[in-house]
Amino acid sequence: MMINVLATATMAITMIATAPKAPQWEHSYGKALKETREGQDPLLVVLDKPDSKDARIEPALLSEKNASSDTSKLLSPYRLCHVDVTTEYGKKVAKAFHAQQFPHVAIIDKTGSVVIFKKTGQIDQDEWKQILASHKSGERPRPFCPNCQRQQF
Secondary structure (H helix, E strand, O other): OHHHHHHHHHHHHHHHHHOOOOOOOEOOHHHHHHHHHHOOOOEEEEEEOOOOOOOOOOHHHHOOOOOOOHHHHHHOOOEEEEEEOOOHHHHHHHHHOOOOOOOEEEEEOOOOOOEEEEEEOOOOHHHHHHHHHHHOOOOOOOOEEOOOOEEOO
């Protein structure tokens, strides 16, 4: 009987520990960028006005409430930064990204030094999935050689 209780408790703890967690969004761009530079994860930056229907990313795309969603899995390779541009801090971050319309999304390479993707305006779920899947490696795109019709190395 004691072994069954111990085995059940161990299994329950393991299931809780391995259950997917909702993505953790950092609200400080400086901290998120520092963590990206210390690790090997690309940085996904969302600049928006959370209280505006037209100038925000759809909350479901950020998967803050639903850890088991497909989007949540697509977010897992990234460091995540969500900045409210209605704050003084957010206005400074938006200026650094030259963002004047919102929502504005940027992905910074895994070294934290180059913006490898950016888009202003609404994004639907299919496009969001494609964007996240396309840039999850955090690699910079290689330049294309027009003479030899191949990517340069």
